[in-house]
Amino acid sequence: MRHTISVLVENEFGVLSRVAGLFSGRGFNIESLCVAETLDPTVSRMTIVTSGNEQIMEQILKQLNKLVCVIKVVDMTRSDYVERELVLIKVTADEKTKPEILRLVDIFRGKIVDVSAESYTIEVTGDEGKINAIIELMRPLGIREIARTGKIAMTRGPRTLKEAKKIKQGVENGDLLRQGL
Amino acid sequence: MKMTGAEIFVRSLIDLGVDTIFGYPGGAVINIYDQLFNNTSIRHYLVRHEQAAVHAADGYARTSGKTGVVLVTSGPGATNTVTGIATAYMDSIPVVVFTGQVPTLMIGNDAFQEADIVGITRPCTKHNYLVKDVRDLARIIREAFHIASTGRPGPVLVDLPKDVITAQGVYNPPKQLSLRGYKPTYKGHMGQVKKAVELIYRSRRPVIYAGGGVILGDGAKYLTEFADLLNIPVTLTLMGLGGYPASGRNFVGMLGMHGTYAANMAISNSDLIIAIGARFDDRVTGKVDEFAPEAKIIHVDIDPTSIKKNVKVDIPIVGDVKDVLKKLIKTVKDSGEAEKYSRKIAPWRAQIEKWDKDHPLKYKNSKTKIKPQFVVEKIYEVTGGDAIITTEVGQNQMWAAQFFKFDKPRRFVTSGGLGTMGYGFPAALGAQIANPGALVIDIAGDGSIQMNIQELATAVQYKLPVKVAILNNGSLGMVRQWQDLFFEGKYSQTCLPSYPDFVALAKSYGALGLRATKPSQVEEVIRKAIEHPGLVLMDFAIDPFEMVYPMVPAGAPLTKMLLV
Numbered sequence: 113m114r115h116t117i118s119v120l121v122e123n124e125f126g127v128l129s130r131v132a133g134l135f136s137g138r139g140f141n142i143e144s145l146c147v148a149e150t151l152d153p154t155v156s157r158m159t160i161v162t163s164g165n166e167q168i169m170e171q172i173l174k175q176l177n178k179l180v181c182v183i184k185v186v187d188m189t190r191s192d193y194v195e196r197e198l199v200l201i202k203v204t205a206d207e208k209t210k211p212e213i214l215r216l217v218d219i220f221r222g223k224i225v226d227v228s229a230e231s232y233t234i235e236v237t238g239d240e241g242k243i244n245a246i247i248e249l250m251r252p253l254g255i256r257e258i259a260r261t262g263k264i265a266m267t268r269g270p271r272t273l274k275e276a277k278k279i280k281q282g283v284e285n286g287d288l289l290r291q292g293l
Numbered sequence: 294m295k296m297t298g299a300e301i302f303v304r305s306l307i308d309l310g311v312d313t314i315f316g317y318p319g320g321a322v323i324n325i326y327d328q329l330f331n332n333t334s335i336r337h338y339l340v341r342h343e344q345a346a347v348h349a350a351d352g353y354a355r356t357s358g359k360t361g362v363v364l365v366t367s368g369p370g371a372t373n374t375v376t377g378i379a380t381a382y383m384d385s386i387p388v389v390v391f392t393g394q395v396p397t398l399m400i401g402n403d404a405f406q407e408a409d410i411v412g413i414t415r416p417c418t419k420h421n422y423l424v425k426d427v428r429d430l431a432r433i434i435r436e437a438f439h440i441a442s443t444g445r446p447g448p449v450l451v452d453l454p455k456d457v458i459t460a461q462g463v464y465n466p467p468k469q470l471s472l473r474g475y476k477p478t479y480k481g482h483m484g485q486v487k488k489a490v491e492l493i494y495r496s497r498r499p500v501i502y503a504g505g506g507v508i509l510g511d512g513a514k515y516l517t518e519f520a521d522l523l524n525i526p527v528t529l530t531l532m533g534l535g536g537y538p539a540s541g542r543n544f545v546g547m548l549g550m551h552g553t554y555a556a557n558m559a560i561s562n563s564d565l566i567i568a569i570g571a572r573f574d575d576r577v578t579g580k581v582d583e584f585a586p587e588a589k590i591i592h593v594d595i596d597p598t599s600i601k602k603n604v605k606v607d608i609p610i611v612g613d614v615k616d617v618l619k620k621l622i623k624t625v626k627d628s629g630e631a632e633k634y635s636r637k638i639a640p641w642r643a644q645i646e647k648w649d650k651d652h653p654l655k656y657k658n659s660k661t662k663i664k665p666q667f668v669v670e671k672i673y674e675v676t677g678g679d680a681i682i683t684t685e686v687g688q689n690q691m692w693a694a695q696f697f698k699f700d701k702p703r704r705f706v707t708s709g710g711l712g713t714m715g716y717g718f719p720a721a722l723g724a725q726i727a728n729p730g731a732l733v734i735d736i737a738g739d740g741s742i743q744m745n746i747q748e749l750a751t752a753v754q755y756k757l758p759v760k761v762a763i764l765n766n767g768s769l770g771m772v773r774q775w776q777d778l779f780f781e782g783k784y785s786q787t788c789l790p791s792y793p794d795f796v797a798l799a800k801s802y803g804a805l806g807l808r809a810t811k812p813s814q815v816e817e818v819i820r821k822a823i824e825h826p827g828l829v830l831m832d833f834a835i836d837p838f839e840m841v842y843p844m845v846p847a848g849a850p851l852t853k854m855l856l857v
């Protein structure tokens with residue numbers, strides 16, 4: 113099963129390679145990874161999409177938590193959350209296809225962010241399903257390249273990741289996975 | 294007051310109570326060495342290879358409970374420490390390694406003697422640092438010691454660029470460390486402890502399986518009390534030896550690949566495993582799918598990642614072994630049912646005793662050939678068990694583990710997780726430095742000892758009276774054993790020539806060399822070695838075809854043991 117994990121980390125050099133090295137060194141896979149600074153400039157937030165059975169997921173969460181540079185780990189999949197991804201699609205655009213492209217962009221509430229004589233670059237934001245859908249619809253029109261950001265995620269409701277129950281305290285029972293938020 | 298980075302470094306170590314460093318100088322750390330010159334608070338031991346510096350610091354740490362400290366130069370000095378660091382990492386040993394580094398502005402330029410040691414050691418340190426500003430130096434050094442020695446201990450590396458060492462700064466160690474991402478759980482959850490005791494009382498065939506965590510967490514006393522309270526049979530891992538006395542009434546021996554028949558049968562037939570500070574390593578479980586099929590598992594460990602990594606666990610308890618054991622003891626005592634339970638499991642103990650009677654740990658002794666097990670037994674006899682034993686890796690290690698009886702913790706020093714040949718001798722030097730009055734013996738193979746043989750010079754220079762007992766089988770014995778058993782005796786690259794002459798070699802370093810070629814000479818050689826006030830190399834010409842038994846072939850279930 114796929115999981116979206118949010119991780120608060122120290123905003124320092126080398127942190128990304130520690131996290132990436134953890135995944136590669138232990139044979140866990142990363143489908144996507146996003147990282148950027150948070151409101152607090154000393155902290156960065158990572159969103160990692162990964163997959164594995166219960167036992168592997170528990171190891172991933174615990175191993176992440178064990179890193180000294182990791183402040184908090186939350187498996188978003190265990191709670192109610194919103195996720196978004198952004199894609200840039202460069203698609204071939206000629207007189208025949210332009211109206212169709214514009215129509216699709218409109219339906220998907222995307223934007224044309226760059227125009228040339230023979231191409232459009234489109235920006236679309238949404239959850240994974242929506243992103244996949246627009247790519248599939250654009251494909252027959254001639255996609256030249258795409259760039260996806262990977263997912264970012266946030267829990268619904270007023271609580272923040274920082275306020276999420278600390279896994280470190282709950283871990284005595286070993287049932288990390290049941291904790292979520 | 295302004296100080297240089299080098300001065301801050303030395304001052305930090307002194308304030309942390311460090312009085313011993315193992316190291317090797319070079320250009321990148323020359324300013325620190327200048328500060329150490331004539332420094333009376335810190336004694337620096339010059340090894341002859343940086344790998345040995347880490348092993349020595351590791352042996353120092355294992356036998357003292359203190360954190361070992363290493364100082365080396367950049368580039369090759371740093372990369373030479375990697376095997377030592379990985380060894381300490383696998384066995385969770387608190388060591389702090391300081392490496393020199395090229396100046397910050399040159400990092401990444403392939404400068405002379407530059408190596409990305411932080412990158413190289415990231416997967417084999419508990420944590421590591423590159424100090425980029427002299428203002429961070431005092432804090433980082435404190436954090437490094439804190440991280441290395443707390444929670445599940447482990448090595449921490451601190452990379453010191455030359456310009457940071459030479460820069461001017463102020464000594465401003467933080468009063469309190471605030472590591473928001475590092476807060477080990479020490480206190481075991483009482484609810485889990487209660488559930489564990491309930492589960493114990495419901496079991497009929499329980500086994501305590503304890504590992505290195507009991508030694509590292511200073512839990513041996515409590516483990517003994519707990520086990521003896523309920524009279525539950527105890528098996529120990531290689532790393533756990535000494536965690537429960539070998540002479541204790543509930544001890545069934547080491548388990549795993551070269552464990553005793555009784556221990557492997559007991560754990561395989563148990564209905565409850567109480568794992569304490571152990572991690573279900575593949576050398577212990579054998580084929581994991583067939584490991585202890587009927588057992589429920591209680592797992593106590595300070596590191597949550599150890600739990601449910603290899604096997605399913607019914608009751609996990611994260612916490613310091615000492616804390617959890619104390620709580621277990623109290624809960625059992627409060628229940629007032631200890632004796633009743635002990636009686637209930639008497640048939641189980643009888644069964645284990647029968648297994649032990651049927652297949653005790655044994656070997657076929659000989660009048661003409663020196664058997665390695667005989668040498669180890671003699672060492673045990675002559676020393677009365679009052680010695681610190683280090684080992685190399687291979688058959689020598691297993692014979693030491695099987696035939697020397699460890700009654701106390703921190704007396705058996707061996708590379709369990711990484712299995713590093715060349716570990717035992719430098720580790721013995723560190724152990725001797727930490728325990729000046731103790732008798733320290735490295736039980737070695739003729740292959741392994743040559744991997745850090747250069748340290749003979751270190752031992753002689755610092756008058757470290759370590760005794761090295763080489764079980765000389767003229768081969769890389771453990772690999773040869775596998776070739777004998779599984780590769781039709783084709784000895785591919787496992788035969789070693791009869792040189793060096795270890796007795797002459799010892800002499801060339803100014804040490805004493807002794808040789809035994811007949812069983813009758815063994816005891817005398819050991820006695821002479823112990824009486825000699827300095828370093829001794831004992832060369833025992835053992836039966837080259839002797840094997841380590843019992844043996845569970847790699848990947849086989851624990852019950853499929855090859856016996857003598």
Ligand SMILES: Cc1ncc(C[n+]2csc(CCOP(=O)(O)OP(=O)(O)O)c2C)c(N)n1
Pocket residue numbers: 685686687688689690712713714715737738739740741742764766768769770771772
């Ligand atoms: C650094 C290193 N290289 C290779 C090995 C693989 N290995 C394990 S045991 C062994 C043989 C050790 O020979 P020796 O030290 O003579 O000990 P013996 O088994 O003969 O007692 C080897 C080569 C190892 N453990 N460590």
